Amino acid sequence: MEVIYNLFFYLISFVLIISALGVVFMPRIVYSAVSLILAFISVAGIFVMLNADFLAITQIIVYAVGITIILIFAIMLTGKISEKKLWIAFAPRTLFAFAISGAFFVTILFAITDGFKLVARESNIFSATLPSLETIETLQTEGTTGIIGKALFTKYVLPFEVLSLLLIAAMLGAIVMTKKSGDNLINHTTKTIEED
């Protein structure tokens, strides 16, 4: 079983990395968006393998569906550039960005593997908080969704209720921003955008 588990893990990780690279290197932005869907679904697969079933479902419902729709609509809104070929230009600026993100990556890798000790269980960074075997057992039999539900309505009830107001704020903002009528919403001091 261990072998099959590992096989699936490497398969999903491979798809994830390839599709993530696709997001960056695809010549057309719509292709990138489609590649992103595949990346999101692969992440959901990784969540499944980590026994985080609720996260996997959330990943698919919110990211692979909701966020991608928003993204593709945003691309469609900007009609003029959607077909422009996007290649990464190797200007000094790009190299600088690569260097920074590379250094960032190495630092984080160094930190979370406790100085490149490759087997995470040997390191003592997160070992204090590893769940007990019984906890893992209950998670496997019951699934995480019910447990998250319980936590959401007891321990995290305040953030949960505030979240509804957060979503309302997002909705108000979205409606005000996209509503057609509203032509007089201008500042006192600055020029307005000319109507085409």
Add this chain to the structure above:
Amino acid sequence: MYISGYGILIAFIMFSFAFAAAALILSFIVQPKAPGKLKENTYECGMKPFGDSRIQFDIKYYLYALLFLIFDIEAVFLFPWAVSYNKLGLFALVEALIFIGILILGLVYAWKKDALKWQ
């Protein structure tokens, strides 16, 4: 291993991929091939397409996408409540009702402000 619960899902995915692939491959093998210029032409009605197939969308589509996302997230948060509803009792019901109530208020707002109306 605990992955085994997903065995059926994996088998299902594999079967659906295999089925689609088999249908395509089979039809490719069985089909008679006799391509010609006339055959590749557009069918008699309509004219040849021109220009770009992608046009700039109206911003009102985006509003729907945003509203969809907001209610999508609401659904995600109500899902764990539905799963553990039996164990949580009245208090959680009240909380969930407040949560839903506030978001219904948002829906009523969008409705009243004609945000849902196609202009």
Add this chain to the structure above:
Amino acid sequence: MNLLFDIANVLLPEAFLSILIILCIILTFVLKEENQNLVFAAALTGLILTLFSFIFIPFSQENQALYGNFVSNSFTIIFRILILIGTILTVMLSRRYTSNFSNSIGEFYTLILIATLGGMLLTGANDLIMLFVAIETLSISSFALCGYTKLDKLSNEAALKYLIIGAASTAVMLYGFSFLYGITGQTNIADIIKVLPNYQPSIVLILSFLFILAGFGYKLSAVPFHVWAPDVYQGAPIPVAAYLSVVSKIAGFAALTRFMTLIYSDISIFTVAIAVIAVLTMTVGNLMALGQKNIRRLMAYSSIAQAGYVLLGLSVLTIEGVSGIIFYLIAYLFMNFGTWAAIQIFATETGMDSIDDYNGLAYKNKYFSLCLAICLLSLAGIPFTSGFFAKFYLFKAIAFAGLNYMPLLIIALVNTVLGVFYYVKVIRAMYVRTNNGTAKQNGKLKISLSLQSVLVVTVLTTLLIGVFAGSFIDISKFAAKSITINKKSPVESFSDISSFIR
């Protein structure tokens, strides 16, 4: 019932505010567009009622609510009151501004109220998840408010910059939270403090600190994370710019102070990082402000520099430092709001916001110029204004923290002198220069009642804080007492840096 007791004892103002928000949303869609100014009245009365509801909350004892998600003690109460006062001033500042809109008036006030709820919850949040939800509530409403004048190019730019940098820095902050959660296995800060001492320090802890600092640094517009500030303050509606430069910052400082003192207080490398950022923030803010021609950009850099002074108070991590922060923020709230109110009045009447447009203003508008001058002098820290006492008290706390902090004190003093130049530049424009050519502001400014009252209230309070500095310092001291700092001695903490290099 336990829950209702919690709410009555700890979260009463927030509960009031939530009801007010719901009421405002209902009013927004029930009322016709012409009558939407009623939302302003509702918001203002509601906010004042909310302010009075603090009477029912025990001031001097520490109470937790809802499974330790929120803590109410004298420190958080004073910050929540400051945030509410700031919001009341913002709402009054917006009255004249929104009167030009023919629609979407109610939403403007509702968004301000939701942002305020986020800010108030941020000050007392005692759980990483609560903290994150609160900071997002504050941010998302602010994004929408920044781009509210959507046909305005600069407002669009402001919203876009604020949104993108905000999203990135919140993501980084969340990553830092995830490290902290990975180390301790807890989200509640009280539980984290219990687990953390058993944990052998590693680079992960430093990374978590730096990531969280990046998130807060964005809210406070501290220097490596400040680039959004000038464009946003210039482009956003003026009441929103005032809100961001005061209320949002106060909320951020409250949360950062609690975070620093509770979690990251015992290792000196963290205070060094704060000190470096403080020095950078005030120096860059002041130097960049010197060359500004636009008063809104000037105020943006000024507020960056001011944040630097406050961060300096945090870097010493003493009770005196914290009380210095509180007193400074009390003074900052009023003097900065006064300046923004004056900018708003000038912009509404003349439609201009460059410093040259203020030339010769004092000849026709004596009282207005005097009010603006008082606020600017207070920001500069000229003696016998509230800003002077605030700076003095803060610098005193740094001086008493030990000889190690002497260089910081000297840099801060040099910066204060530097700051005087650009504040005086505006005053000189008003009083010394004459108005040649710019005819628009030649007459007397007609000031609406709501704007007038904001200006008068803020200027009078600025003066009053200067006169009764002692009692305000007492309040700050009392509020700071509820903060516990378990700092090791410098020698001890220097030795534990070596433990990171294993």
